[in-house]
Amino acid sequence: MKERLMKLSTPWKLAILAGLLGFIALLIGNPSNRNVIDVNAKEMALATVKNHDRIDAMTLADWLIKENADYTLVDLRSEKEFGEYNIPTSVSIPIESILNSDLMRNQKILLYGNDDVASAQAWFILKSSNYKAVYILKGGLNAWKNEILFPKLDASATAEQTTAFEKVKQVSLHFGGTPQIISGGTATTVAAQTTVAPTMPKLTAPAGKVGGGAKKKKEGC
């Protein structure tokens, strides 16, 4: 048997090798199951301790104003909630379909839900599926509302706080928010409009597409 094998010409040996590997592949079936994930527990734990993967609302607002577009903003809430309000440029990917989305493993992904819970869960799913750069919007949409859309300043604030608030006010107005000054329990809006109860800004055109991802770049030969 061995002698016979040795006598074969190289093309024959290679052909037999290819045939064998092909046959073994047939037995293996599918090389990767996308629903079963491998987790490096230690690496994950370290990543959570360092807090490197949290972006606060102000930073996001800053990115949006500067039109920094090297990340994909993902809204994890239901499509209904997404339709009511979403942060500009976000795409709607409900958490249950996160692994079947068009998100690429090398993409920078920023997640938000109503609070931190859904985004933390999605973060874990994505991280353990080898998505490289996954970030969480700190405090989720609630933080976005409190810090950006409806920032509040106490009437008895110090000069420093007031200066800081001036900047926030500009940012807030940019996103259609309603900055308020609180004095003695009643809120006064600073903006031109005088509605006492703050309302959510209306959705303006480029709200991102539902279920979509970033457009694929052309590449190849």
Next chain:
Amino acid sequence: MMPYFKFDYFSVDFSLVIAFVIGIAFGFVLERGGFGNARILAAQFYFSNMRVLKVMFTAIITAAIGLFYFTWMGWLDLSLVYTTDTFLIPQIIGGAFLGIGFIVGGYCPGTSFVSASTGRIDGMVYILGIFFGIFVFGETLPLFESFFNSTPMGRVTLNEFFGLSHGLTLFLVVLMALGAFAAAEWGEKIMAKKNGRGAE
């Protein structure tokens, strides 16, 4: 994990260096395979020399087996490997054009560069033709753009399309290649007898 570039193991600049090195190696191997010679390439279409088919199929199954086992071992994320989107009808017609050009000119785009780099004048003329063709295509694209973008199927692979497992698809492709090798050897013998000379 592979693919390295998609996981930011190196920058765009360095990827160009790697592309250069791989490109040189690719061209060298093509030349050594005899792909710098229009006579050998064109002989494929008259079934007198099946070298093109053999080299192509060898490359295909080597790569396919490698990708399958790398994925299986967890070294590679196949979903990140770029696959051209399928536009069925335009690509069939484009493929036919490429085939006609291949028979008439004796090269495909890649091999014409291999041939030109070894100093063959027909290869250099062929490259001029390529650039002229690209220019004409670019200028006239608006006229047939709707056709160019018709029958889009997105990213399609054989196993997804036929609903087979990845391994079964690979096995069938390997069988097809081995069958093609056998048929090619047999065909060459027949043609050699008919033409009264041995296969090159």
